Amino acid sequence: MASYGKFQSDNKKYGLNNRDNYNPEFNPTISAKSEKQKTTFDKNLHKWVNFVSWARWNPDLLLDLLKPEKGGINLHSDQRVFLRGILRFVSVYGVFPRGWGKTWNEVMASILACMLFPNMEIALTAQTKQNSAELLKSKFDEICKQYPLIKNEVIQTKFSKDDAEILFANGSKLDTLANSQTSKGQRRRRIQIEESALLDNILFEDALEPIVEIGRSTVGGLGIINPEELNQQINFFTTSGFRGSDEYIRSLNMLRNMRDLKGEIILGSNWMLGCWNGRGSTKEQILKKKKRM
Numbered sequence: 041m042a043s044y045g046k047f048q049s050d051n052k053k054y055g056l057n058n059r060d061n062y063n064p065e066f067n068p069t070i071s072a073k074s075e076k077q078k079t080t081f082d083k084n085l086h087k088w089v090n091f092v093s094w095a096r097w098n099p100d101l102l103l104d105l106l107k108p109e110k111g112g113i114n115l116h117s118d119q120r121v122f123l124r125g126i127l128r129f130v131s132v133y134g135v136f137p138r139g140w141g142k143t144w145n146e147v148m149a150s151i152l153a154c155m156l157f158p159n160m161e162i163a164l165t166a167q168t169k170q171n172s173a174e175l176l177k178s179k180f181d182e183i184c185k186q187y188p189l190i191k192n193e194v195i196q197t198k199f200s201k202d203d204a205e206i207l208f209a210n211g212s213k214l215d216t217l218a219n220s221q222t223s224k225g226q227r228r229r230r231i232q233i234e235e236s237a238l239l240d241n242i243l244f245e246d247a248l249e250p251i252v253e254i255g256r257s258t259v260g261g262l263g264i265i266n267p268e269e270l271n272q273q274i275n276f277f278t279t280s281g282f283r284g285s286d287e288y289i290r291s292l293n294m295l296r297n298m299r300d301l302k303g304e305i306i307l308g309s310n311w312m313l314g315c316w317n318g319r320g321s322t323k324e325q326i327l328k329k330k331k332r333m
Contacts, residue, residue, distance in 0.1 A: 092156060095152075095156055096127060096156050096157075097124075097127070097128065098124065099123045099124065099126075099127045099149065099152045100115050100119070100120040100123050100124060102152065103115060103123075103148075103152075103187065106187045106189045106190065107187065108187070108188060108189075111185075111186065112186050112187060113186050116317040116319075118309065118313055118314075118317065119141065119145055121307070122134065122142075122145045122149075122307060123145060123148065123149050123152070125305050125307055126145075126146065126149035126153075126275060127149060127152065127153065127270075128270075129270070129303055129304060129305045130270055130272075130273060130302075130303035130304060131273060131274055131275060131276075131294065131303070131304045131305075132275045132276070132277075132304070132305055132306075132307060133236075133275075133276045133277075133290070133291050133294045133304070133305070133306045133307070134146075134275070134276070134277045134278070134306075134307045134308060135277075135278055135279070135280055135291070135306075135307075135308035136277070136279065136307075136308060136309055136314070137279060137280070137309075137310060137311040137314065137320075138279060138320070139311070139314055139319065139320025139321055140309065140311075140313070140314035140319065140320065141314065141319050141320075142277050143175055143179055143234065143277075144179050144182065144183070146164070146232045146234070146275065146277055147164065147175070147176060147179040147180060147183065147232075148179075148183055149232075150162045150164065150214050150230075150232055151180070151183065151190060151206075151214065153212075153230065154193075154206075154208050154210075154212035154213070154214050155190075155193050155208060155210070155212070157212065157256060157269075158210040158211050158212065158259040159210070159211040159212060159256060159257070159259055160212040160213070160229055160230070160256055161212065161213050161215075161227075161228045161229045161230075161256070162212075162213075162214050162215075162228060162229065162230045162231065162232065163214075163215055163216060163217045163226070163228040163230075163231045163232070163251070164176050164214070164215075164216050164217075164231075164232050164234060165216070165217045165218060165219050165223065165231055165232065165233050165234060165248065166216070166218065166219060166234040166235060167218070167219055167220075167234075167235060167238060168218050168220070169202050169203065169216055169217065169218040169222070170201060170202045171234075172204070172216035172217065172218065172234065173199070173200070173201070173202060173203050173204035173216045174204075175216075175234065176204040176206075176214070176215075176216055177199045177204050180197070180204075180206060192209075193208050193209055193210075194206060194207065194208055194209070195207050195208065195209050203215070203216065204216045211259075217231070217251070219233065219234075219235075219236075219238070219239055219243070219248065220243070220247065221243070221246075221247050223247050223248060223251065224246070224247040224250075226251050227251060227252075227253065227254055228251050228252060229252060229254075229255060229256045229271065229272075229273075230252060230270070230272075230273040230274070230275075231248065231251055231252055231273075231274055231275070232275050232277065233248065233274065233275065233276050233277065234277055234278070235277075235278050235279070236276035236277060236278045236287050237278040237279065237280070237281030237282075237285065237287050238278075238281075239286070239287060240286050241286035241289075241290070244286075248274075249274065252271075252272040252273065252274060253272070255269065255271030255272060256269065256271060276290070276291075291306060294306055311326055
């Protein structure tokens, strides 16, 4: 006759003497924490989720919270639109004059994305890796002076003549690449292309576009690529180029996609917008340059 013990579960038969970590019978069936045992963070986790979602959609308002009581900067309306565009759209094309502050904005947007998305990898690209490293270092130092709290999110920085890398506490990384064949085979989640007017489409499709082929996997039990995230984002920023170039055609194509609501947006201005907001040279200085140059 069959023994009663043969019909018992492994968890009942062996009790505390189980050593098989791969047997699902030994998995606990109750939560490890009661309501009284939960930490303050556990009890307010839903609030943190809502806060991060709000910050990802309104990066400029997050900077208002991080701004020190003394010092810092007050963001202008055009800068706020720029930051929201990078964090909200699949691809942004920005054409601005020198002195407007486009590099500061794209580095700031990259830092915010690294802070708000764990294990994010973003690269700032320029004509050479040395040039991109110099841009990233100078703008990062400037941003840390204006918003000292951002230093708390950074665990390590590596700056050299030809390279720059910023490592964040949540596993994200911001570094540099070159707009050349030397970047072929690299992998990042997003890239910001500086001085894109000097880029030809053959080089872009062969070396730069495949860099973002793989999207960011979420951190946690699922570990999936979020379909609602801006995976494979490529942004283009430059001063004005020439009519008929590859980038001129790209900007027209993105303009049509913006009209058709395909997740792309074109931003731009002449020298008067930055000058009116008090950035860069004054109106008199710029008019003198126009007469002389």
